[in-house]
Amino acid sequence: MVRGMMMDTPLNVSAALEYGAEMYPDAAIVSAAIEGGMHRTTFGQMLPRTAQLAHALKALGVKEGDRVATLAWNGYRHLELYYAIGGIGAVCHTINPRLFPEQLVYIVNHAKDRVMFFDINLAPLVAKMRAHWPKDLIYVAMCDAAHKPTGEGLEGVLAYEDLLAGQPTCIAWPTIDENAGVSLCYTSGTTGEPKGALYSQRSVMLHALFTLTSGMPGLRSGQTILPVVPLFHVNAWGLPYTAPIIGLNLIMPGVKLDGPNLYDLLESEKVFSSWGVPTVWMGLLAEIQKRGKKPSALGEVIIGGSAAPRAMIEAFEKMDISVVHGWGMTEMSPVGTLGTLPPKDRDKPIEERIDLKARQGRRMFGVELKIVDEAGKRLPHDGEASGELFVKGPGIISGYYENPEASAKAFDAEGWFGTGDVAKITPDGYLIIVDRTKDLVKSGGEWISSIDVENAALSHPGIAACAVIGVPHPKWQERPLMIAVRASGADPKKEEVLATLEKAIAKWQMPDDVVFVDQLPLTATGKVSKLTLRKQFADHALPDVD
Amino acid sequence: MVRGMMMDTPLNVSAALEYGAEMYPDAAIVSAAIEGGMHRTTFGQMLPRTAQLAHALKALGVKEGDRVATLAWNGYRHLELYYAIGGIGAVCHTINPRLFPEQLVYIVNHAKDRVMFFDINLAPLVAKMRAHWPKDLIYVAMCDAAHKPTGEGLEGVLAYEDLLAGQPTCIAWPTIDENAGVSLCYTSGTTGEPKGALYSQRSVMLHALFTLTSGMPGLRSGQTILPVVPLFHVNAWGLPYTAPIIGLNLIMPGVKLDGPNLYDLLESEKVFSSWGVPTVWMGLLAEIQKRGKKPSALGEVIIGGSAAPRAMIEAFEKMDISVVHGWGMTEMSPVGTLGTLPPKDRDKPIEERIDLKARQGRRMFGVELKIVDEAGKRLPHDGEASGELFVKGPGIISGYYENPEASAKAFDAEGWFGTGDVAKITPDGYLIIVDRTKDLVKSGGEWISSIDVENAALSHPGIAACAVIGVPHPKWQERPLMIAVRASGADPKKEEVLATLEKAIAKWQMPDDVVFVDQLPLTATGKVSKLTLRKQFADHALPDVD
Numbered sequence A, B: 001m002v003r004g005m006m007m008d009t010p011l012n013v014s015a016a017l018e019y020g021a022e023m024y025p026d027a028a029i030v031s032a033a034i035e036g037g038m039h040r041t042t043f044g045q046m047l048p049r050t051a052q053l054a055h056a057l058k059a060l061g062v063k064e065g066d067r068v069a070t071l072a073w074n075g076y077r078h079l080e081l082y083y084a085i086g087g088i089g090a091v092c093h094t095i096n097p098r099l100f101p102e103q104l105v106y107i108v109n110h111a112k113d114r115v116m117f118f119d120i121n122l123a124p125l126v127a128k129m130r131a132h133w134p135k136d137l138i139y140v141a142m143c144d145a146a147h148k149p150t151g152e153g154l155e156g157v158l159a160y161e162d163l164l165a166g167q168p169t170c171i172a173w174p175t176i177d178e179n180a181g182v183s184l185c186y187t188s189g190t191t192g193e194p195k196g197a198l199y200s201q202r203s204v205m206l207h208a209l210f211t212l213t214s215g216m217p218g219l220r221s222g223q224t225i226l227p228v229v230p231l232f233h234v235n236a237w238g239l240p241y242t243a244p245i246i247g248l249n250l251i252m253p254g255v256k257l258d259g260p261n262l263y264d265l266l267e268s269e270k271v272f273s274s275w276g277v278p279t280v281w282m283g284l285l286a287e288i289q290k291r292g293k294k295p296s297a298l299g300e301v302i303i304g305g306s307a308a309p310r311a312m313i314e315a316f317e318k319m320d321i322s323v324v325h326g327w328g329m330t331e332m333s334p335v336g337t338l339g340t341l342p343p344k345d346r347d348k349p350i351e352e353r354i355d356l357k358a359r360q361g362r363r364m365f366g367v368e369l370k371i372v373d374e375a376g377k378r379l380p381h382d383g384e385a386s387g388e389l390f391v392k393g394p395g396i397i398s399g400y401y402e403n404p405e406a407s408a409k410a411f412d413a414e415g416w417f418g419t420g421d422v423a424k425i426t427p428d429g430y431l432i433i434v435d436r437t438k439d440l441v442k443s444g445g446e447w448i449s450s451i452d453v454e455n456a457a458l459s460h461p462g463i464a465a466c467a468v469i470g471v472p473h474p475k476w477q478e479r480p481l482m483i484a485v486r487a488s489g490a491d492p493k494k495e496e497v498l499a500t501l502e503k504a505i506a507k508w509q510m511p512d513d514v515v516f517v518d519q520l521p522l523t524a525t526g527k528v529s530k531l532t533l534r535k536q537f538a539d540h541a542l543p544d545v546d
């Protein structure tokens, strides 16, 4: 090999913060503080505090490669932790506070965390879990001394601001091998036990750069973005790393993510773009409808994590909020595809554009996609063939953290990662997620996409949310059952819903029954938990429809 | 080290073309063909031809790491060569056809090129040089059989289209180590012998991604860009790699880069953004003035390679063409800084914005800057202190190709690259290039920035171009001499020019003399050659001004 003669400067996350602090020192970080009120800081002010935090971590004995856990909402201290931990070469293990207790026990012990930072409203959770976590774990409450939580199970907890006090505000960040682990995130646990993805300094920086190739209008200096997507899951879709390198303002919503609170924050902070999962947008759309107008500056929402229903996309687009529908996975850093329209599709009539946006977007640069049949043979990208989706790229895991069993099952012979999703790809590169393999309803020899049936039902204005699952059937193996939530004030009848469906889907895809419930069970990341529904409705007797 | 568990997919240029061809197959590549007329193709059509070319290169015996030379203007075949050569892991050695014959002899022998591709209008140059180049060099004329140049010195030349014919249109690009060399470019030779920079697969891809962080409006899918900057020098500022990953249309201007031709092409192809060195814009501005209107779609020009005079920036901005003034070097891939204004400066009055744009922009992400005094001590970024500029980053060379002497002199103890430029940096991150170290006029104990004096003179409408050099002076060591070109139809007097200067610069900075000439000598990349001027005016007798 003839080696290029270029500096081997590694891609390090510390460079992103240094850049943001120097080039966009006024870029705002506004947080709905857990202590109450709004907290305002800037990337310029964040750097010296992050340096202090880095020194404090070292004083606590944190070494390169050590896991430091965070159990926290979106706020400025959480962002400081990202950079201080990664900056000194340790691993930021973000934990989803909404996981089940047994999952929390599992992952903290599995990750062998050395220090845990937690938001003060999560003190009761910490107190409850502590007995099940490593004895020598150091606990730091993300607050000043005055707000430090006390009581049983909270003995010896340190206060974040006490740690920082007196530490030098400057630091020479060490040069870290770009392949070193920088953050650790476990999957949502939608289909089973959470599994760990250990990102590297290189992978998170490349992922952030790759997202810029999509041309999202929100990703431009001076724009204001509110990530509802949590810092505690998949690095909030990479935004903590993108923001300082292009000069974004970040609005950190803290813990209250319901429609009214979100609306107020979007309005008061003049947010242009907001990122989140579909369930969050349900709440916001209901609030917008109630108030009769959209938050005034809102021009873009990024939707991912589960399928964005067509009706939701339509609602946003018709109020001039551009939807970018993306698809990704914890295992992918997480963005795989993004739904910014290519030039050829931009001037199409609005209904066509909405149809296109109901697809899961197109691969971003740096992510390769293939769909294969059961024998592993590649299927054409013709928009017709569907098969399991495999992915490849520098932002995709090569194995699960300390989990050889799960790792062994996850890759094909070519080394591509199997997503567990079934998909089609159109000739012009749009990804269409048919369903998760585990969520497909296997009826007779055919597969029914639960996503398609849900999408169709949600076009009925009386349905606020719904989920389709397969229930065992003596003749057909499985048949679809719809579990639906009525829109507030509406009282749709089963027959009406079925009539709506009949216009959109084939007869054999029609649910055998529709059951109304008050709310759907959600996973820790706000997705509908079909695992729970399948357990709840395992014995549901389907009416005899045949 | 705890290694992240991410795929080690290398950054390879082939992925960029594959991506563009798949995701933006209709993105246009329009070339002013050397054979005459306009040639139209797309990224979708380019991929199969590039695959054929890659097979053809292998058939010619080209192996990984081999240097393949190009001696060509901006056109679609040159772009195909970039990707075919890099795609198979060979090194694309772009050669500037405007170099002096002795420089051409030097670099082709120094690079040990194995194959040389050349545009047909350069056949006379090839015929002339051939005797001085390696005996076993294979020559390919970039044309079909019908256009193949013949005659003395052109025996055995192959035709590009003949090579492609019959080759498979598909290829499985090999996975190349991302640190392997991918292209080789020699410096402009403004200050001495050209020196080689050997870029890697990684560095060119990172550089392309880094440029996206600047937020230039031209760098968005569907935009049309005309690079006047040549593919034969510093990879046309990275555009060949940026274009397919974000879906740009490229207009390749071929060989005719004078004002009228450029204007016509900008107009007929509805170009939004154009990139080039100041001398090119002189010609375009003169043409715009003549026609009384700007090319209708032109909204942005990127100016770099030498200082963009304030008067030039003003002319563009006042016709609503946004200027991005950048600074870079062959040794930097080449972009170092870019002049997109940060949010805080965007709404300033136009005169202030023009002043800001006369600076050399702000560092792009991935490039670190420092200025140091003679002892190598860092100077503050206060906009006052000036010192030699050093740079660091994954897009910057770690040494010159096969040139240990030059390499030994180029880096400081910390491993940073010394640019040979003297600069200031403002607290808000703007770079101000004072001058090249070699171009500073050393008068008494003081330094005079030739750029400042030139800038001041160019605000006189009667001056089309000018250069300030130091000429030996018995008392002051050196004193500034201005060599100027009159604007067409104007007849400015020396005294008038000096009167204009007096308003802008200090008395001791005033040139001792102004000499009018018909044109300034240019280097091979279109910069004013002060080396030549210093030779020409070595014996110039300054009038006694003291």
Ligand SMILES: Nc1ncnc2c1ncn2[C@@H]1O[C@H](COP(=O)(O)OP(=O)(O)OP(=O)(O)O)[C@@H](O)[C@H]1O
Pocket: A187, A188, A189, A190, A191, A192, A193, A194, A195, A303, A304, A305, A306, A307, A308, A325, A326, A327, A328, A329, A330, A331, A360, A419, A420, A421, A433, A435, A436, A525, A527
């Ligand atoms: N836009 C989308 N449309 C449809 N499904 C989506 C979309 N975005 C994400 N998904 C689903 O979410 C999955 C990735 O989610 P995540 O990594 O957060 O954990 P999970 O798969 O929900 O949990 P676990 O892997 O632990 O079961 C994808 O594999 C896909 O099934």
Ligand SMILES: Nc1ncnc2c1ncn2[C@@H]1O[C@H](COP(=O)(O)OP(=O)(O)OP(=O)(O)O)[C@@H](O)[C@H]1O
Pocket: B187, B188, B189, B190, B191, B192, B193, B194, B195, B303, B304, B305, B306, B307, B308, B325, B326, B327, B328, B329, B330, B331, B360, B419, B420, B421, B433, B435, B436, B525, B527
């Ligand atoms: N915007 C700018 N303003 C002032 N000078 C610039 C600007 N952009 C580039 N330059 C000058 O051009 C130099 C880089 O040019 P390039 O690498 O093409 O070769 P060169 O320096 O002209 O030739 P050589 O190194 O062989 O003498 C920079 O070091 C700087 O002096």
Ligand SMILES: [Mg+2]
Pocket: A187, A188, A191, A329, A420
């Ligand atoms: Mg999953």
Ligand SMILES: [Mg+2]
Pocket: B187, B188, B191, B329, B420
């Ligand atoms: Mg130089």
